[in-house]
Amino acid sequence: MTTETVTPSQEVAEILLQQGGEMLRECYQCGTCTAICPWNQVTTFTIRKLIHKAQMGLVDFEDQEIWRCVGCRLCVDRCPRGVDVPKVIRAIRRVVMDVGAGVVPHALRIADKNLAGVGNPLGEPREKRNDWAKSLDVKTFTKDTEFLYFACCYQCYDSRCRAISRAAVNILKKAKVDFGILGAEQVCCGESLRKAGHESLYQSLARTNIEVFQQAGVKKILVTSPHCLHTFRDEYGEFGGNFEVIHTAQYISTLIEEGRIKPTKRLGKRVTYHDSCCLGRYAGMYDEPRQILQSIPGLELVEMRNTCQYALCCGGCAGRLWQETLKGERFAETRIEQALEIGASVLAVYCPYCMVNFEDSLLSSGKSESLRIADITELVEEAISA
């Protein structure tokens, strides 16, 4: 047996630290992250080893494994040293996306090009951004309007996800909420792109939105995507964008509590709820979605394995939604199995990425007859439309 000698590269390790990977220094290679990482159940990906290579400056920037981590944070709360693993991974990806080493996966390169060109990952025309709202009679936001409703790119352009923004608008109108929308000058929130490592483009998107919001006099933003929630609320402040950002999980649960909308129509379904990473581990919102579901007459809420802070990612965060994941390696397939295993007929979500991933996996599993994927916004709309 021959043993290959590798020489650590202090220079590369330094670059990774400069790109935001400072927490690399804290890792003492215990392997807890590898044990809990969901990739460990379906591939040979080992996050501990990748971190070790990064510590030594020995990352192979051409290895496609550096794009695996979905930034789900499942490992972060369990790391004895509190290492923010997604931030370390982001630093590695920045070396590829921003510094120019290595190879960007083809599908990610296309989404990135679309974001740079037309401000959305799907490559759809800017001027069609608000087509989803046609015939809904939604007013344009002005400085006297209370809330800006911001629809995620998928809720603007994806035919399945458009139903979510339309449902949100119908609920807000029923509750007589003072809200409006802005037009084609808005761009993608950029949350996933940042996790995928293209920091300079992310900052340019963030600055565009901040300018649009500030010029329009926006103070409060309602969102139906937890990805928009995370970056608008927790990251835009770095660039001077300080807004009150509220996810509809919080807002709709308050509307129900205050009696401004009343779910009266019986749904008579056994429903399970999938906690998205961004609404759950990132924003700590586990109760509100469940409270909303429990307020719907006839709805039986049942819990899957791996729920709340232990929830399994749908597999679509951090740019993975734009990349192909092999059948047998998709977390969404596991989640669908878990939902069916407890006899649920509806898998409820509160995130457009989860919606897209689950719909895809359900279709390829051939089990569309047994399970419906529904956003909670859609279920509420149905329950109040007596």
Ligand code: SF4
């Ligand atoms: S759990 Fe934390 S300390 Fe342990 S190997 Fe993973 S990152 Fe390093």
Ligand code: SF4
């Ligand atoms: S954040 Fe999630 S996907 Fe990434 S290494 Fe940790 S557990 Fe694995």
